[in-house]
Amino acid sequence: MSQVTTSPATAAFKASVRPERRDIGLRRRYASERRFRLYGLAAIAFGLLFLFLLLSSVVSKGYTAFLQTKITIPVEFSEQVIDKDGERATDPKVLMTANYPVVARNALAKVLGVDPGDRAAMREVGGMISDSVRVQLRDLVVADPSVIGRTVDVAILAHGNVDSAYKGQIDLGVDEKNRKVSDRQVGWMNQLAETGALAGHFNTGLFTNGASSRPEAAGLGVALVGSLYMMLIVLVLSLPIGVAASIYLEEFAPKNRFTDLIEVNINNLAAVPSIVYGLLGLAVFVNFAGFPRSAALVGGLVLTLMTLPTIIIATRAALKAVPPSIRAAALGLGASNMQTVFHHVLPLAMPGILTGTIIGLAHALGETAPLLLIGMVAFVADVPATPLDPATALPVQIYMWANEAERAFVERTSGAIIVLLIFLILMNVGAILLRRRFERRW
Amino acid sequence: MNILSEAAVEKALDKKMNDVSYKMIGQDVSVYYGDKRALYDVNLNVRENTVTALIGPSGCGKSTFLRTLNRMNDTIDGCRVTGRIALDGDDIYDPSIDVVELRARVGMVFQKPNPFPKSIYENVAYGPRIHGLARTRAEMDAIVEKSLQRAGLWNEVKDRLQESGTGLSGGQQQRLCIARAVAVSPEVILMDEPCSALDPIATARVEELIHELRANFTIVIVTHSMQQAARVSQRTAMFHLGQLVEENDTDKIFTNPDDQRTQDYIMGRFG
Ligand SMILES: Nc1ncnc2c1ncn2[C@@H]1O[C@H](COP(=O)(O)OP(=O)(O)O)[C@@H](O)[C@H]1O
Ligand SMILES: [Mg+2]
Numbered sequence: 073m074s075q076v077t078t079s080p081a082t083a084a085f086k087a088s089v090r091p092e093r094r095d096i097g098l099r100r101r102y103a104s105e106r107r108f109r110l111y112g113l114a115a116i117a118f119g120l121l122f123l124f125l126l127l128s129s130v131v132s133k134g135y136t137a138f139l140q141t142k143i144t145i146p147v148e149f150s151e152q153v154i155d156k157d158g159e160r161a162t163d164p165k166v167l168m169t170a171n172y173p174v175v176a177r178n179a180l181a182k183v184l185g186v187d188p189g190d191r192a193a194m195r196e197v198g199g200m201i202s203d204s205v206r207v208q209l210r211d212l213v214v215a216d217p218s219v220i221g222r223t224v225d226v227a228i229l230a231h232g233n234v235d236s237a238y239k240g241q242i243d244l245g246v247d248e249k250n251r252k253v254s255d256r257q258v259g260w261m262n263q264l265a266e267t268g269a270l271a272g273h274f275n276t277g278l279f280t281n282g283a284s285s286r287p288e289a290a291g292l293g294v295a296l297v298g299s300l301y302m303m304l305i306v307l308v309l310s311l312p313i314g315v316a317a318s319i320y321l322e323e324f325a326p327k328n329r330f331t332d333l334i335e336v337n338i339n340n341l342a343a344v345p346s347i348v349y350g351l352l353g354l355a356v357f358v359n360f361a362g363f364p365r366s367a368a369l370v371g372g373l374v375l376t377l378m379t380l381p382t383i384i385i386a387t388r389a390a391l392k393a394v395p396p397s398i399r400a401a402a403l404g405l406g407a408s409n410m411q412t413v414f415h416h417v418l419p420l421a422m423p424g425i426l427t428g429t430i431i432g433l434a435h436a437l438g439e440t441a442p443l444l445l446i447g448m449v450a451f452v453a454d455v456p457a458t459p460l461d462p463a464t465a466l467p468v469q470i471y472m473w474a475n476e477a478e479r480a481f482v483e484r485t486s487g488a489i490i491v492l493l494i495f496l497i498l499m500n501v502g503a504i505l506l507r508r509r510f511e512r513r514w
Numbered sequence: 515m516n517i518l519s520e521a522a523v524e525k526a527l528d529k530k531m532n533d534v535s536y537k538m539i540g541q542d543v544s545v546y547y548g549d550k551r552a553l554y555d556v557n558l559n560v561r562e563n564t565v566t567a568l569i570g571p572s573g574c575g576k577s578t579f580l581r582t583l584n585r586m587n588d589t590i591d592g593c594r595v596t597g598r599i600a601l602d603g604d605d606i607y608d609p610s611i612d613v614v615e616l617r618a619r620v621g622m623v624f625q626k627p628n629p630f631p632k633s634i635y636e637n638v639a640y641g642p643r644i645h646g647l648a649r650t651r652a653e654m655d656a657i658v659e660k661s662l663q664r665a666g667l668w669n670e671v672k673d674r675l676q677e678s679g680t681g682l683s684g685g686q687q688q689r690l691c692i693a694r695a696v697a698v699s700p701e702v703i704l705m706d707e708p709c710s711a712l713d714p715i716a717t718a719r720v721e722e723l724i725h726e727l728r729a730n731f732t733i734v735i736v737t738h739s740m741q742q743a744a745r746v747s748q749r750t751a752m753f754h755l756g757q758l759v760e761e762n763d764t765d766k767i768f769t770n771p772d773d774q775r776t777q778d779y780i781m782g783r784f785g
Contacts, residue, residue, distance in 0.1 A: 327591060395628075397624065397626060397628035398628060398630065398631075399589075400586070400589070400622075400624060400628065401624065401628045401629075401630060401691070401694075402630075402640075403586065403589055403617065404584070404586060404617060404621065404622035404624070404695070405617065405618075405621065405640065405641040405644070405694065405695070405698060406614050406615070406616075406617035406618035406641065406644065406645060406698065407614070407640075407644055408614050411644055415640070415644075416630060420631065
């Protein structure tokens with residue numbers, strides 16, 4: 073290196089007279105670039121902060137919804153209580169209407185060593201068990217009547233208040249009168265927890281149960297199936313219709329006043345508030361066409377109308393972005409218009425179309441207002457078998473739970489939000505994967 | 515000029531027409547983009563198995579005229595063509611002519627290489643496939659190989675036919691586009707400044723290629739390079755402001771043009 077510095081060329085370079093340097097504002101330019109970067113970083117940090125706040129608040133409130141406190145005790149299916157006159161062989165209704173809560177209460181009292189004659193204590197024992205036990209034990213007995221007279225271990229849902237207390241969501245420091253669980257119940261709770269009879273289990277009911285006024289028995293089952301039906305309907309209808317409309321408008325329709333008007337109208341439709349689509353759906357699909365109220369079919373149709381403009385706009389943008397040289401190449405080879413579009417333009421536009429479609433679907437999945445108008449805000453306990461049965465949707469379920477007073481519904485609301493977010497994330501990941509797949513297929 | 519000599523001129527012209535065979539004939543071709551007129555009554559014939567170069571300053575209508583020959587102007591909104599253009603004596607703007615069939619007979623290579631974003635094989639096979647030129651996979655393989663060989667690209671790509679056509683260098687891409695055009699066995703190949711995006715070595719390859727293609731195809735090439743016109747073409751047509759200034763043997767145009775404007779353009783006085 074030292075050779076280089078002493079080489080004659082360098083010497084000559086040093087000797088040459090330097091022209092005076094002009095001020096071309098370099099310092100100012102770099103400063104403004106630095107400032108711009110700072111703004112960008114600040115904006116992103118701000119966004120991340122809010123995302124973190126949102127997620128941490130939802131997750132910290134909601135993760136307990138995925139756990140459900142259950143009390144596992146030996147239950148004696150006493151013939152005395154269930155069918156004391158021995159009529160079940162002739163009258164199956166007996167099994168349906170038997171007093172199962174008493175069966176459960178007695179079983180729990182026995183485990184806790186409570187005197188069955190102490191009515192106040194017995195009432196408190198009964199208060200530890202979810203009212204849904206009636207259905208749970210009934211189903212068990214109806215499915216297998218031979219359990220009558222025997223003693224079987226059953227995991228019974230704890231009452232919502234016990235569930236909340238066990239999860240530490242009820243402040244036990246306040247006066248006993250002002251809280252939902254008594255000191256005696258807390259004592260029993262600890263006693264049961266010590267023996268392992270009372271414990272948190274993964275809450276499968278959250279995904280399978282329908283609506284219930286008891287938070288411990290309420291689940292997203294109906295909403296999940298309803299949302300699934302609606303997403304399928306939206307996908308099956310809006311993707312082909314939207315893509316076909318865009319292809320026609322972009323590649324085949326003459327460019328004139330009329331098609332300009334259509335374009336403006338489509339853009340306007342995308343900006344129409346979603347509740348207006350709900351009114352439209354109510355008027356057209358429910359009142360005029362006579363489809364059943366609260367049905368996923370109507371919800372799907374309304375969301376299809378709402379999603380179509382989004383898909384059309386995204387598809388047209390994706391088609392426009394395909395370089396004209398590709399079209400020219402295909403046409404120059406003698407491909408027809410249709411062949412040019414379907415062999416070359418559409419495959420290249422596919423990533424954009426899919427992204428637009430999935431964004432549209434994600435919007436539709438999170439849409440609440442139009443569904444309220446067509447009656448999907450109903451109390452539906454049974455999982456819909458077809459899209460014509462009454463159903464709700466995930467966001468509507470969140471809305472309904474958020475309006476409930478009980479403490480146990482708070483965590484369920486957040487739990488449902490987590491489920492909805494997971495679905496949205498899955499859809500977006502799907503969009504990215506699909507795009508990758510199509511992009512690699514040059 | 516008296517009547518008699520006019521008739522004599524006509525006769526001479528007729529004779530000339532009979533001597534050489536014209537692949538395409540353009541009579542009074544005018545082109546309008548909306549209200550704007552881009553070509554003024556151009557009379558230009560294209561000889562068979564000959565390379566015809568279209569030269570002239572930019573914006574003079576060379577590409578416009580070229581596009582009338584395979585009706586690529588149809589794809590431009592508001593473009594209107596008047597006059598008569600014939601391929602082997604048939605008016606190509608006649609309603610009975612199918613534009614898809616016309617473009618299978620008159621292929622085109624564009625200014626910027628525009629391979630499909632598909633494999634090299636697919637690029638070449640696409641034309642024959644849509645026109646049903648190959649019945650079996652083996653026939654298609656043969657067409658692809660022959661076309662790539664004609665485009666002088668076979669040796670470079672024969673081991674990577676399944677790789678993307680867009681991954682080739684600019685010059686290779688343009689030769690791929692030529693192979694793609696050749697694969698449908700057109701009768702005429704139109705080239706719009708095919709070398710303007712290429713480096714000198716790639717340009718030389720393409721020019722060599724044009725020489726070889728001349729045996730089997732009629733070629734019309736637009737070029738802004740005088741040297742290129744002189745090297746590759748036998749006939750040259752000079753355009754200026756939407757008009758055909760003159761058309762003649764390339765040697766004559768470059769050594770002793772009839773029109774002052776041609777002289778000026780060749781000497782580099784404008785353009
Ligand atoms: N698509 C088009 N729309 C409107 N005017 C055009 C279009 N293409 C070309 N022109 C006009 O036609 C004239 C001839 O253009 P062109 O044939 O491309 O010239 P060249 O290829 O000789 O440079 C120019 O004035 C140009 O502005
Ligand atoms: Mg041009």
